[in-house]
Amino acid sequence: xxxxxxxxxxxTLIPAVGTAGAETYTDPNDRCLTSLPGQPPQGxxxxxxxxxxxxxxxxxxxxxCAFAEGISVGQTDGTYNPGGMTTRGQMxxxxxxxxxxxxxxxxxxxxxxxxxxxxxxxxxxxEILAATGITSGKTETTYAPQEFxxxxxxxxxxxxxxxxAFDAGDxxxxxxPVPAFPDVLPNNVHYDNVNSGALVLGLVDGKESGLxxxxxxxxxxxxxxxxxxxxxxTLIVE
Numbered sequence: 001x002x003x004x005x006x007x008x009x010x011x012t013l014i015p016a017v018g019t020a021g022a023e024t025y026t027d028p029n030d031r032c033l034t035s036l037p038g039q040p041p042q043g044x045x046x047x048x049x050x051x052x053x054x055x056x057x058x059x060x061x062x063x064x065c066a067f068a069e070g071i072s073v074g075q076t077d078g079t080y081n082p083g084g085m086t087t088r089g090q091m092x093x094x095x096x097x098x099x100x101x102x103x104x105x106x107x108x109x110x111x112x113x114x115x116x117x118x119x120x121x122x123x124x125x126x127e128i129l130a131a132t133g134i135t136s137g138k139t140e141t142t143y144a145p146q147e148f149x150x151x152x153x154x155x156x157x158x159x160x161x162x163x164x165a166f167d168a169g170d171x172x173x174x175x176x177p178v179p180a181f182p183d184v185l186p187n188n189v190h191y192d193n194v195n196s197g198a199l200v201l202g203l204v205d206g207k208e209s210g211l212x213x214x215x216x217x218x219x220x221x222x223x224x225x226x227x228x229x230x231x232x233x234t235l236i237v238e
Contacts, residue, residue, distance in 0.1 A: 032065030082221035089122035089145030103236030152214035
């Protein structure tokens with residue numbers, strides 16, 4: 001499915017006929033999004049982590065929301081580690097938890113054929129993510145759960161999760177899209193997803209420089225903000 005995009009469609013796009021399961025909107029009553037600048041979201045307690053003060057102000061409300069919605073439970077030592085990089089294993093659990101928080105019933109884990117995830121703490125969620133088609137792994141037989149997630153890879157995870165939620169096929173920007181970022185080139189395997197994630201879905205954005213920095217690793221605090229956008233994008237309205 002091809003969609004013609006404009007910057008003004010971010011978080012207000014209504015799915016085309018034939019898609020189902022979610023509405024794209026910004027809910028003014030969402031307890032994770034209603035707040036005054038610089039104040040905690042209404043009804044959302046501070047994330048119960050010992051290093052909350054180390055979370056960048058721009059991301060702290062998203063981290064609080066991620067805990068309130070069960071998307072993240074932090075690390076085993078009681079910290080969130082906001083500046084730590086997100087691994088592909090953690091990404092699987094973050095995406096699965098976000099879709100469940102948005103109201104989706106996901107398939108049971110099934111054998112994905114990945115030979116490098118046995119015993120990994122995220123093994124079940126990796127198998128679920130593969131069953132949904134959101135990921136096909138690094139190769140047919142490997143997922144690389146300990147590898148860190150680059151920003152362009154993150155865009156593909158997010159867009160493919162939205163495609164699953166909307167049962168929409170591919171969100172494309174058109175036949176000859178104007179690239180959202182000059183440093184994401186057409187030979188990048190994530191090119192379409194970066195563009196549709198930015199121009200169609202409003203899930204990803206660039207830096208103050210106007211670049212996307214596709215090879216940069218994604219920190220855990222940054223990931224929280226991306227995931228809360230995905231939550232709001234795919235939230236099922238009763």
